[in-house]
Amino acid sequence: MTKIKSPADLKRIKNEVLLRNGLLENSNKSEQVIQIKVGMATCGIASGAKEIMKYFIEECDQLAVDANIKQTGCLGYCYAEPMVEVTVPGAEPKVFGYVDNKKVQEIIEKYIIQGEKVEGEIPISFRTIND
Amino acid sequence: MTDTKKQLRIALRNCGLIDPEQIEDYIAQDGYFALGKCLTELTPEIVIEEIKSSGLRGRGGGGFPTGLKWEITKNVKNEQKYVVCNADEGDPGAFMDRSILEGDPHSVLEAMAICGYCIGANTGIIYIRAEYPLAIARLKTAIKQAEEYGLIGDNIFDSGFNFKIEMRYGAGAFVCGEETALIHSMEGLRGEPTVKPPFPSVSGYMKKPTNVNNVETFASVPVIINKGASWFNKIGTEKSKGTKVFALAGKINNVGLVEVPMGTTLREVIYEIGGGIMNGKEFKSVQTGGPSGGCLTKDFLDTPIDYDNLIAAGSMMGSGGMIVMDEDDCMVSIAKFYLEFTLEESCGKCNPCRIGNKRLHEILTKITEGNGTVDDIERLKVLSNVIKDTSLCGLGQSSPNPVLSTIANFGDEYLAHVKDGKCPAGQCKSLLRYDIVEDLCTGCTLCFRNCPVGAITGERRLPHFIDQSLCIKCGVCFEKCKFDAITLT
Amino acid sequence: MDTVNLTIDNKTVVVKKGTTILEAASGVGVHVPTLCHMKLDDLNIENKPGGCRICVVEVEGRRNLAPACCTDVYEGMEVSTHSVRAINARRTVM
Numbered sequence: 001m002t003k004i005k006s007p008a009d010l011k012r013i014k015n016e017v018l019l020r021n022g023l024l025e026n027s028n029k030s031e032q033v034i035q036i037k038v039g040m041a042t043c044g045i046a047s048g049a050k051e052i053m054k055y056f057i058e059e060c061d062q063l064a065v066d067a068n069i070k071q072t073g074c075l076g077y078c079y080a081e082p083m084v085e086v087t088v089p090g091a092e093p094k095v096f097g098y099v100d101n102k103k104v105q106e107i108i109e110k111y112i113i114q115g116e117k118v119e120g121e122i123p124i125s126f127r128t129i130n131d
Numbered sequence: 132m133t134d135t136k137k138q139l140r141i142a143l144r145n146c147g148l149i150d151p152e153q154i155e156d157y158i159a160q161d162g163y164f165a166l167g168k169c170l171t172e173l174t175p176e177i178v179i180e181e182i183k184s185s186g187l188r189g190r191g192g193g194g195f196p197t198g199l200k201w202e203i204t205k206n207v208k209n210e211q212k213y214v215v216c217n218a219d220e221g222d223p224g225a226f227m228d229r230s231i232l233e234g235d236p237h238s239v240l241e242a243m244a245i246c247g248y249c250i251g252a253n254t255g256i257i258y259i260r261a262e263y264p265l266a267i268a269r270l271k272t273a274i275k276q277a278e279e280y281g282l283i284g285d286n287i288f289d290s291g292f293n294f295k296i297e298m299r300y301g302a303g304a305f306v307c308g309e310e311t312a313l314i315h316s317m318e319g320l321r322g323e324p325t326v327k328p329p330f331p332s333v334s335g336y337m338k339k340p341t342n343v344n345n346v347e348t349f350a351s352v353p354v355i356i357n358k359g360a361s362w363f364n365k366i367g368t369e370k371s372k373g374t375k376v377f378a379l380a381g382k383i384n385n386v387g388l389v390e391v392p393m394g395t396t397l398r399e400v401i402y403e404i405g406g407g408i409m410n411g412k413e414f415k416s417v418q419t420g421g422p423s424g425g426c427l428t429k430d431f432l433d434t435p436i437d438y439d440n441l442i443a444a445g446s447m448m449g450s451g452g453m454i455v456m457d458e459d460d461c462m463v464s465i466a467k468f469y470l471e472f473t474l475e476e477s478c479g480k481c482n483p484c485r486i487g488n489k490r491l492h493e494i495l496t497k498i499t500e501g502n503g504t505v506d507d508i509e510r511l512k513v514l515s516n517v518i519k520d521t522s523l524c525g526l527g528q529s530s531p532n533p534v535l536s537t538i539a540n541f542g543d544e545y546l547a548h549v550k551d552g553k554c555p556a557g558q559c560k561s562l563l564r565y566d567i568v569e570d571l572c573t574g575c576t577l578c579f580r581n582c583p584v585g586a587i588t589g590e591r592r593l594p595h596f597i598d599q600s601l602c603i604k605c606g607v608c609f610e611k612c613k614f615d616a617i618t619l620t
Numbered sequence: 621m622d623t624v625n626l627t628i629d630n631k632t633v634v635v636k637k638g639t640t641i642l643e644a645a646s647g648v649g650v651h652v653p654t655l656c657h658m659k660l661d662d663l664n665i666e667n668k669p670g671g672c673r674i675c676v677v678e679v680e681g682r683r684n685l686a687p688a689c690c691t692d693v694y695e696g697m698e699v700s701t702h703s704v705r706a707i708n709a710r711r712t713v714m
Contacts, residue, residue: 003281005289007167010158017159039147041233042265043226073234075147076388085147125404126138126390129354326670326690481671482713517712520685520705521673528684 034067034112035087041074049082055104056084063108080122088112097122137399139366140390141374142350146234151269154276157237163282165356166241170290175205175249182352185360186372191217191308191345192420192449193525194371194438200342204332205250207340212252214243215336215343217313218259218266221305222421223472225452227376228346230388232259232266235350236273240296242349244283245356247294250342255296258313260303270298305476309524310343312478323480324524345450347376367393371437375448381455382409391436398432401455412457416540420449422469423529425536426462445536447529461558462541463548466533467495473530484527487518491534500561503549512538557619560604564620569594571616578608578617626697641677641688641699652677652701653710657689673713678703685709
């Protein structure tokens with residue numbers, strides 16, 4: 001792996017990632033994919049996040065949904081674990097709590113494919129450092 | 132920015148956003164930019180000045196100004212210095228450090244490298260409890276990735292600065308969160324504190340100057356460098372800047388981690404973010420600061436949270452556990468619970484903590500069993516104050532806090548236990564009494580058949596009786612009775 | 621050699637830097653009781669774990685009591701070895 005030797009190298013990597021995730025102005029909108037993040041800290045895993053993630057991957061495969069499914073840390077809503085964040089291109093990220101296999105299907109079939117509202121959404125109650 | 136968003140995430144900024152096992156994700160969130168800026172543009176003096184003017188204080192509980200600590204360690208002359216990250220999180224109910232390490236390990240690595248650059252250390256050590264296997268695994272991955280990119284290692288950013296990070300595992304002793312005990316444990320010795328001074332800044336790990344900071348403190352550092360001290364010190368109150376992560380637990384609807392600016396009131400945290408008390412019950416008390424903190428009543432709900440206000444209210448910030456209690460919780464039992472914890476965790480080196488806490492616990496047990504006297508309350512106070520006065524380390528000096536604060540804030544409850552022999556919350560089993568109301572009892576024998584100890588006697592279709600000397604107050608009869616014929620007093 | 625000025629029970633004392641309160645006190649004839657402190661001059665052994673807390677004294681401006689055997693003196697320190705607070709604490713600790 002090439003070593004990072006200057007802040008410019010860092011910026012280059014940052015841009016590559018942002019470009020890949022379709023978060024830059026000039027990134028190709030048609031190439032953007034759905035982002036699914038599963039909360040996988042100890043707390044999430046304990047309440048079954050690993051199974052949920054596996055199920056998401058299987059279901060997305062089966063329904064031919066092109067999604068980038070990855071793990072992330074803890075969002076802090078421990079009462080609602082396991083939880084997933086779904087970002088459909090062009091829409092605000094949505095966080096769903098108390099996710100089980102039935103919910104996964106509902107999220108994929110209703111929210112992702114048909115764009116309908118799905119119950120169990122958790123409002124984001126915090127500001128980030130960039131606000 | 133709406134008013135409904137009370138939280139502001141600085142230390143938790145990337146938790147739940149990035150994949151903790153992908154360094155590129157962290158870099159995409161401006162990760163390692165702060166380290167790059169420090170190494171290529173700023174001198175250690177400027178960085179320390181920046182941290183100092185940001186007003187960042189230690190998030191582990193003590194609240195010592197971080198910049199000042201770095202400066203002290205920097206000014207000690209020695210060729211070998213160490214940066215230690217204290218990830219020995221032990222407060223019951225607190226898990227913010229684990230969340231940060233599992234969700235954003237790189238932020239801690241970056242800040243340790245910045246600290247190393249400032250104080251002149253080339254080695255960083257993370258002391259983490261072995262009970263956090265996932266955090267350990269993710270940290271290892273993170274260290275490996277950072278090394279591959281050359282963000283940790285030799286000649287970082289071509290600046291000539293070398294920094295390596297190692298890990299040490301603790302066995303989960305609470306006392307090892309204390310700096311000197313932590314260092315002894317790292318050296319392979321018994322995790323016992325020693326007298327300060329000398330502070331670790333002067334003589335720490337392997338007798339070398341060592342800067343020890345908490346995970347959350349480190350996690351805040353890169354943001355301060357990136358956004359500037361003037362951005363950071365606009366957040367919070369006059370003497371406590373920035374944000375603090377709290378672990379909300381207990382009888383609250385939305386259990387979880389919250390990060391709020393200093394100066395947010397307890398009411399906002401508990402009712403607006405936490406969603407109020409479970410099952411619509413009445414709020415009774417909130418315990419902050421773990422076993423070293425105190426229990427605050429509803430009179431303190433509108434107190435803005437910061438280091439000094441909490442201490443003035445008789446509690447402390449601690450590492451940020453916040454346990455909410457409702458009307459069903461007995462404060463004497465709560466104090467007893469915390470003492471059981473300190474008793475277990477006391478290292479036993481100094482007398483007041485080892486024996487004093489044992490005695491406190493005995494008196495509290497006596498009270499909860501209904502054998503307490505009014506004098507016992509006075510005895511608790513005297514003994515507590517002596518333990519605070521004479522103990523060697525922070526653990527002992529703060530261990531009686533739950534007792535003192537519950538006596539000060541819930542004195543009536545202690546009096547009810549010792550004078551009337553009653554536990555107002557109905558928690559202390561020895562003080563309960565189950566009776567059968569003769570007029571209501573139909574003699575159905577249901578209670579008789581369910582009593583596990585055979586304390587209930589009576590003929591079919593005639594009123595039954597409970598033999599109080601045999602009753603173990605399990606409450607089965609109370610639950611089973613279909614005619615509400617059993618009373619609980 | 622650097623010296624330090626302090627008062628112990630209102631007596632002014634001048635001692636070398638790095639002296640403990642216990643040593644400074646014995647120099648002016650103030651007796652502070654000890655238990656776990658062990659000093660064997662002949663063998664050149666000194667052990668002061670600071671564990672027994674019998675030797676605690678009150679130091680002006682300090683939040684808690686200080687163990688005399690392993691607390692170094694500093695300039696302007698005001699020590700009371702037999703204040704009510706210190707004696708009560710010692711008695712309870714005992």
